[in-house]
Amino acid sequence: MVEDASEFQRARSPEAKRRRETAILAAARSLGAERGIRDVTLTDIAAAVGMHKSALLRYFETREEIFLRLTAEGWAEWSDALTAQLRESTEPGPAAVARAFAATLAARGMFCDLLAHAPLNLERNVSLDAVRDFKLATLAAREPISAAVRERLPALDEQDVVDLIATAVSLAGAMWQIANPGAEVAALYRGDPRLAHAVIEVEPRLARILTATLTGLAAGRSRPQA
Amino acid sequence: MVEDASEFQRARSPEAKRRRETAILAAARSLGAERGIRDVTLTDIAAAVGMHKSALLRYFETREEIFLRLTAEGWAEWSDALTAQLRESTEPGPAAVARAFAATLAARGMFCDLLAHAPLNLERNVSLDAVRDFKLATLAAREPISAAVRERLPALDEQDVVDLIATAVSLAGAMWQIANPGAEVAALYRGDPRLAHAVIEVEPRLARILTATLTGLAAGRSRPQA
Numbered sequence: 001m002v003e004d005a006s007e008f009q010r011a012r013s014p015e016a017k018r019r020r021e022t023a024i025l026a027a028a029r030s031l032g033a034e035r036g037i038r039d040v041t042l043t044d045i046a047a048a049v050g051m052h053k054s055a056l057l058r059y060f061e062t063r064e065e066i067f068l069r070l071t072a073e074g075w076a077e078w079s080d081a082l083t084a085q086l087r088e089s090t091e092p093g094p095a096a097v098a099r100a101f102a103a104t105l106a107a108r109g110m111f112c113d114l115l116a117h118a119p120l121n122l123e124r125n126v127s128l129d130a131v132r133d134f135k136l137a138t139l140a141a142r143e144p145i146s147a148a149v150r151e152r153l154p155a156l157d158e159q160d161v162v163d164l165i166a167t168a169v170s171l172a173g174a175m176w177q178i179a180n181p182g183a184e185v186a187a188l189y190r191g192d193p194r195l196a197h198a199v200i201e202v203e204p205r206l207a208r209i210l211t212a213t214l215t216g217l218a219a220g221r222s223r224p225q226a
Numbered sequence: 227m228v229e230d231a232s233e234f235q236r237a238r239s240p241e242a243k244r245r246r247e248t249a250i251l252a253a254a255r256s257l258g259a260e261r262g263i264r265d266v267t268l269t270d271i272a273a274a275v276g277m278h279k280s281a282l283l284r285y286f287e288t289r290e291e292i293f294l295r296l297t298a299e300g301w302a303e304w305s306d307a308l309t310a311q312l313r314e315s316t317e318p319g320p321a322a323v324a325r326a327f328a329a330t331l332a333a334r335g336m337f338c339d340l341l342a343h344a345p346l347n348l349e350r351n352v353s354l355d356a357v358r359d360f361k362l363a364t365l366a367a368r369e370p371i372s373a374a375v376r377e378r379l380p381a382l383d384e385q386d387v388v389d390l391i392a393t394a395v396s397l398a399g400a401m402w403q404i405a406n407p408g409a410e411v412a413a414l415y416r417g418d419p420r421l422a423h424a425v426i427e428v429e430p431r432l433a434r435i436l437t438a439t440l441t442g443l444a445a446g447r448s449r450p451q452a
Contacts, residue, residue: 171396185354
């Protein structure tokens with residue numbers, strides 16, 4: 001992933017610019033996966049890619065823009081994987097759909113990390129154009145998911161699926177943070193029986209909650225149940 | 227809220243120490259409510275309370291510890307309000323319980339902001355003792371909520387209510403961030419019809435999703451539904 005700095009300085013064509021952006025994103029992805037988004041600075045990314053920080057800022061305006069681009073890529077990649085998984089299974093009912101959401105999200109730790117950081121930090125330190133591009137990218141990624149879910153659960157309407165996706169990504173983001181608190185805090189949770197509630201496993205918990213949410217949505221929100 | 231700095235320097239008794247802590251927390255609460263947690267620094271809090279930053283650090287180890295204390299207070303206060311609201315209503319079924327969660331959370335914007343920041347940022351820059359105290363405080367706040375929900379919906383078991391509370395606070399934290407993106411980004415969302423999905427209202431959306439989740443939990447997770 002580290003290219004020669006002089007090559008970076010020479011490159012001026014659109015193609016060369018794209019290659020540099022790709023290298024920067026790859027370095028950020030690798031560092032983010034290794035130590036969590038929160039602890040990766042622009043200086044770290046520049047060092048990993050073999051550029052000066054000032055040179056890197058010609059490609060991305062802030063570290064948040066880099067991670068917002070990775071979040072958008074994460075949405076597209078997750079959308080493909082989830083849609084494929086939804087179309088492969090033939091098991092009827094909400095539980096199988098919920099399990100496909102939970103399995104594909106839990107398998108993408110850095111994407112879950114990014115999902116929590118996007119509205120809190122990433123969208124707040126980039127240009128309006130970058131926010132617009134990001135929102136349009138997530139919108140495009142939602143569409144195939146929505147179509148695949150409604151094929152599996154025809155009782156759901158458009159708004160139900162919007163709510164389902166929002167619930168899945170919000171919970172995945174929050175749960176990943178709670179499930180990955182750093183080594184010292186994880187040891188604290190495991191060592192004190194009063195803190196057992198703080199030890200969570202993302203995939204089964206997400207599957208259980210989304211099964212309930214989908215069951216309720218499919219049962220129809222208008223019909224009150226005791 | 228601003229007290230005389232010399233008075234702060236004189237105070238040495240446990241009572242005086244408590245008063246100072248209270249003043250620091252009040253200043254942080256006021257600044258956090260005004261501009262969002264993300265943009266409040268330790269220097270801002272010290273200035274608002276009329277102390278030097280170095281003096282303030284004798285009371286709290288980091289800005290994150292201050293906000294984690296406010297999050298714990300927020301849990302206790304929300305627990306009281308929600309429990310009271312759950313006990314006042316006599317309307318049967320999941321929808322009324324969901325509305326009580328949504329209304330009490332949506333009325334507490336800074337608490338929602340803190341709920342998103344706690345696992346992501348606050349718990350990651352404090353001592354293990356501070357994390358333990360915080361976790362025990364949230365556990366204590368969950369107990370009366372759990373009891374009040376199970377009085378209203380006896381079909382739910384303990385784990386259902388744990389999942390319900392986790393879902394409610396995770397969604398409230400994430401949705402509050404999306405609903406409060408800052409003035410410029412809010413204008414962008416409102417000005418571009420393609421971004422209409424980014425404009426969300428916390429209370430009705432939270433009520434709708436939690437109604438579905440509760441309906442599904444009450445219907446029983448083991449019984450598959452189409």
